[in-house]
Amino acid sequence: MMHPDLTALLITLKLAAITTLILLLIGTPLAWWLARSQWRFKFLIETVIALPLVLPPTVLGFYLLIMLGPNGPIGGLSEAMGGRPLAFTFTGLVIGSVFYSLPFVVQPLQNVFTAIGDNVMEQAATLRASPLDRFFNVMVPIARPGFLTAAVLGFAHTIGEFGVVLMIGGNIPGETKVVSIAIYDHVESLEYAHAHILSGGLLLLSFLMLMAVYGLNRRFSVLRS
Amino acid sequence: MSLQVRLNIPRKDFAINVSLTVTSGQITSVFGPSGCGKTSVMRAIAGLENSATGHIQMADEIWQNADYFRPPHQRDIGYVFQDASLFPHLNVYENLQFGRRRQAKDNRRVSLEQAIELLALSPLLSRSVDKLSGGEKQRVAIARAVATSPSVLLFDEPLAAVDIQHKQEILRYIQSLHQELDIPMLYVSHAIEEVARLSDNLVLMEKGQQLASGKTVDLLSQLNLPFARYEEAASVIDTEVTGHEDDYGLSLLRFAEGHIRVTRGQLPLGHKVRLRIVARDVSLTLTKPQDSSILNIFPAVVESMVSDGTALKLVRLNAGGQIILSRVTAKSAEKLALKPGLHLYAQVKAVSPLI
Numbered sequence: 001m002m003h004p005d006l007t008a009l010l011i012t013l014k015l016a017a018i019t020t021l022i023l024l025l026i027g028t029p030l031a032w033w034l035a036r037s038q039w040r041f042k043f044l045i046e047t048v049i050a051l052p053l054v055l056p057p058t059v060l061g062f063y064l065l066i067m068l069g070p071n072g073p074i075g076g077l078s079e080a081m082g083g084r085p086l087a088f089t090f091t092g093l094v095i096g097s098v099f100y101s102l103p104f105v106v107q108p109l110q111n112v113f114t115a116i117g118d119n120v121m122e123q124a125a126t127l128r129a130s131p132l133d134r135f136f137n138v139m140v141p142i143a144r145p146g147f148l149t150a151a152v153l154g155f156a157h158t159i160g161e162f163g164v165v166l167m168i169g170g171n172i173p174g175e176t177k178v179v180s181i182a183i184y185d186h187v188e189s190l191e192y193a194h195a196h197i198l199s200g201g202l203l204l205l206s207f208l209m210l211m212a213v214y215g216l217n218r219r220f221s222v223l224r225s
Numbered sequence: 226m227s228l229q230v231r232l233n234i235p236r237k238d239f240a241i242n243v244s245l246t247v248t249s250g251q252i253t254s255v256f257g258p259s260g261c262g263k264t265s266v267m268r269a270i271a272g273l274e275n276s277a278t279g280h281i282q283m284a285d286e287i288w289q290n291a292d293y294f295r296p297p298h299q300r301d302i303g304y305v306f307q308d309a310s311l312f313p314h315l316n317v318y319e320n321l322q323f324g325r326r327r328q329a330k331d332n333r334r335v336s337l338e339q340a341i342e343l344l345a346l347s348p349l350l351s352r353s354v355d356k357l358s359g360g361e362k363q364r365v366a367i368a369r370a371v372a373t374s375p376s377v378l379l380f381d382e383p384l385a386a387v388d389i390q391h392k393q394e395i396l397r398y399i400q401s402l403h404q405e406l407d408i409p410m411l412y413v414s415h416a417i418e419e420v421a422r423l424s425d426n427l428v429l430m431e432k433g434q435q436l437a438s439g440k441t442v443d444l445l446s447q448l449n450l451p452f453a454r455y456e457e458a459a460s461v462i463d464t465e466v467t468g469h470e471d472d473y474g475l476s477l478l479r480f481a482e483g484h485i486r487v488t489r490g491q492l493p494l495g496h497k498v499r500l501r502i503v504a505r506d507v508s509l510t511l512t513k514p515q516d517s518s519i520l521n522i523f524p525a526v527v528e529s530m531v532s533d534g535t536a537l538k539l540v541r542l543n544a545g546g547q548i549i550l551s552r553v554t555a556k557s558a559e560k561l562a563l564k565p566g567l568h569l570y571a572q573v574k575a576v577s578p579l580i
Contacts, residue, residue, distance in 0.1 A: 119310045122273050125297040126304035127324030127373060133298075141314040 005198055007174055008182040015090070015178060016158040019097040023105040023154045024147070026098075031109035032135075050103050057100065061167025064096045068168055093169045093176055097158045104153040112146025113139070145217045152213045156206050228377045228409055232279040234265050234433075241265055241433035247377060247409040247426075252399075254420040254441065255413045257430035263413040266430075267381045270411070271304050272297035283376050301332075303370030303378045303408075307385045309362035311354040317365050318350040324373035333374050335406065340372040343405060344398055360391030364398060371402065378402070378410045384419060396422060417452070421445060421461050421501055422579040446541060446548040448531040453539050453550075459503040460550045461579075466496045475520075478578075481545030486520045487576050499579045504539060506575040507551035511561055513570050521573040525549065527565050530558070538563070542571055549573070 002010075034046060052060055068075045068086040074095065075085040086092035116139065124134035140147070162180040169176035171185070179198050186195040227248040234241040241262035247253045255263045269277035272288070272295060281288040288295045303324075311320050325337060341347055344364045354362065363383055370378060380399070384392045396419065403410065403423070414420055420427060420441065427441040429450060437450055445452050446460040467484055468477040474490035478498055485500070492498065514522060525542040533539045538558045540551045549571055553563075561569070 119306065119308065120312065122271075122297070123304070123306060123310040124312075124323070125273070126271050126300075126302055127369065128298050128327035129323075130296075130298050133327070138312060138314075142312070144314075 004173055004177075005179075005182055005194060008177050008179050009198075009201070011090070011174075011176070012159055012178040012180075015093055015097060016155045018094055019101060019158045020105075020151055020155045022094070022098055023101060024151060027102065027105040027109055027150065027154075031106045032113055034106070034110045035113035049106050052100050053103050057161065057163025058167055060100060061096065061164040064092075064099065064164065065168045068092045068095065087168055088170045088172060088176060090169075090175055093165060093178075096164045096168045097161060100161055100164050101154045101157045104157045105150040108146050108149040108153065109143070112143045112149075116142055148216055149213050152209050156209050159202065160206065226284045226376060226409065228270070228411070229280070229282045230266075230270055232266060232269050232277055232281070234262065234269055234274060234277045236262065236265070236433065239433040243428070243430070243433075243435050245411075245428050245435075245438065247411050249409050250403075250407050251425040252403055252410045252412055252423050253426040253428065254424035255411065255428045255430060256417070256420045257415065259415055261430045262433040263415075263430055264381055267304070267379050267411065267413050270300075270377075270379060271302055272300050298327075301376040303373055303375035305363070305366050305370050305378070305380045305383045307382045309359075309366035309386070311357075311362055311365055311369075313354060315354070316350075317346065317352045317354060317357070320354060320365055321346070321350075321369050321372050324369060328373050335371055335374040337372050339405075340368040343371065343402060344368040358391070359387050360395060363387055363395055367395075367398065367402070371406070371408075375408060378408050380410065380412045380414075382414055383412075384414070384416070392419075399423060417455060417457065421459065422499065443548075446550055448529055448539060448541050453531060454533065457503060458505075458533075458539060458550055458552065459501050460548055462500045462502065462547055464498055464500060466492045466494050466498060468494070481523055481547050483523070483545075485523075485573070485576060487578050489578055492578070501577050501579055502549055502573055503575065503577075504550035504552035506573060507542075507549055508572045508574065509540070509542075509551055509553060509557070509561060509563070510570045510572065514572065517572060519572045519574055521576065523549075523571050523573070525569060525571045527563055527567045527569065529565055530563060542569075544571060 034042060065087055066072050070076060070079055070085040075087060078084065078086050086095060120138060120142065121134055124138045129137065160180065165176070165178055165181060171177050171181055179202055183195050183198045186198070227246055229246050231244040232241065243266050245253065255266060257263050265274055268274040270281060280290045283301060287293060288300050312323065315323065321337060321340065325333070344367055346364060346368055349357065349361060354365070357365065367383070384395055387395055400423065412423055424441045426439065427444050428438040429436045429444065437444055442461050442463060444450060447453070452458060464478045464480055466476050467479050469475065469490060470477065471490060474488060475486045476489050476492040477484040477486055478500065523544040525544040528541045528543050530538050530540045533552065536555055538553055538555050540553060540563060542549045542551060551571060
C-alpha cells in the first residue's frame with residue numbers, strides 16, 4: 001500500500017498533466033481565433049476566459065459543483081449517457097481544472113500569436129505552404145516560447161489549485177485527494193512534519209518549473225532578437 | 226507566358242480599379258504615392274486580399290474569377306515583401322529550401338544553385354537569419370522566391386527596408402534576374418529612380434485608379450503626367466554601346482543620329498544601357514555653341530512645353546527621334562521665344578547610365 005501522501009502527489013501530477021494536455025488542445029485554436037478574429041464582440045469571450053484570474057476559487061467551484069452535479073447540465077448529460085454525476089470524481093476535477101487554468105494557457109498563446117503577426121504566415125502561403133502546413137511548420141516553431149510558457153503555467157497553476165478542488169472534488173483518498181488538500185488535512189490534524197514535506201516539495205517543484213520557463217525563454221528571445 | 230490582371234478592390238475611402246498585363250522577360254512597375262493601392266494590387270494577385278474581385282489569369286490557368294478563387298499557396302508566384310519576412314527559426318539555407326521543397330519536382334525550372342549564385346548567397350548559407358544585414362535579408366528573400374521557379378515574380382517595395390548603400394546593389398541583382406531568367410516581374414514602388422531604372426512597362430496609380438500605362442520610356446517624358454512636376458523630372462533612353470574614346474575614358478552610346486558620350490570607359494561594345502537625363506541638366510541654345518565644355522549637344526525640335534510653377538517651364542524636345550526633357554526658367558523661355566516647332570540645340574550637362 002502506497003503512502004497516502006505519495007498517492008496524493010501522483011493524483012496531483014496526473015491531474016496537472018491531463019489538464020495541461022487538454023488545455024493545449026483546446027487553448028491553441030481558441031488563442032489562434034482570439035489573435036486573428038476581427039469579431040467586434042470578441043472582448044466578451046476574452047472576459048469570460050479571464051474570469052478565473054479574479055474570481056474566488058470557491059465561487060468558481062460552487063458553480064462547477066452545480067453544473068457537474070446530477071441536476072446540472074454536465075452532470076446530467078453524464079448520467080444520461082450511462083455514467084455517474086461528475087461531482088466528486090477525478091473526471092470532475094479535470095473539468096474544473098480546465099476552466100480554472102484556462103487563462104494561464106490561452107493568454108500566453110494569444111500574446112505570442114499576436115506578436116508573430118500575419119507577415120510570416122502570408123510569406124509561407126506564397127511559398128506554397130497550405131494552412132495546416134504553415135501552422136505546424138512556421139507558427140508552432142516560432143511560437144515555441146509561448147507554448148512552453150502556456151504549458152508550464154497551466155501545469156503549475158493546476159498543481160496549486162485548492163478552493164475549486166475542495167468544492168467539486170472533496171477529499172476522497174486515491175481519487176480526488178490532491179497535495180494541496182492533503183497539506184490542509186495535515187495542518188488541521190497538527191501533523192506539521194508531513195505538511196512541511198509536502199509544502200516544501202510543492203514549493204521546490206513550482207520554483208523549478210518557473211525557473212525553466214524563464215531560463216529557456218530568455219535563451220529563445222536571445223536567439224530570436 | 227503572361228499574367229493578366231483585372232481587379233476591383235473596395236477600400237474605406239476609395240475603390241481600387243486596375244487592369245494590367247505582365248509578359249515574359251519584362252518588368253512591369255506599378256508606381257504611385259504611398260497609400261494609392263499598389264500593395265493591395267500585389268496582395269490580390271497573390272490571393273492575400275480577400276475582398277478583391279475580378280479576373281486573374283496566368284497563361285491559360287485561371288487564378289480568380291467571379292466563381293473561382295485559388296488560395297495563395299496554389300498560385301505559382303514568388304512574392305518579395307517590403308520586410309524580408311524570413312523565417313526566424315530556419316537558417317539561410319533552410320529558408321531557401323522552404324518554398325522549393327513544396328514545389329512539384331517537374332515544376333523546378335530554376336535550380337537552387339542558380340538562385341544562390343544569382344543572389345551571391347554562398348557565403349551566407351549556414352548563417353542564422355538574425356545575423357544578416359537588411360540588404361542580405363532581402364537578397365535571401367529574393368532567392369527564396371526565385372528558387373520556387375515561379376511563373377511570375379512580385380516585388381512589393383523590396384528596397385523600403387534596405388539602407389541607401391545597399392539599394393543599388395539589390396537593384397543590380399534584380400536586373401541580373403531580369404537578364405538571366407525569363408520570368409515576368411511586377412515591381413511596386415513609390416521611388417521613381419527604381420522604376421526608371423528597372424521597368425520596361427509602367428502602370429501609374431493614384432487613389433486606386435490607373436492614371437496611365439505604357440512603356441516606361443514613353444510615360445516618363447509625357448508632360449501631362451505627374452512625373453513632369455517632379456523635381457527630378459527626367460527622360461529615360463534605352464541605347465547601347467557603339468564605341469569608346471579610350472584616351473578620355475569615355476564610352477559612345479547610340480543616340481539620335483549620332484552618339485552620346487558617358488564617362489564610363491569600361492562599358493563593353495554592344496552592351497545595352499539605359500540612360501537617365503534629368504531635365505534640369507539640359508539647357509537650350511538657339512545656335513550651336515562652338516566653345517562649350519559640354520560634350521553632348523544635339524539639334525532638337527520643341528514638341529511641347531508646360532509651366533512648372535511660375536518661374537520654370539518644362540520643355541519636351543525631339544532630338545532625332547529621341548525625347549529629352551529640359552527645364553528652363555520662364556524668363557529664358559521668353560527670351561528664346563520657345564514654342565512648338567522651334568529648332569534649337571540641347572546641351573546635356575550630365576547623363577547617368579543606370580547600371
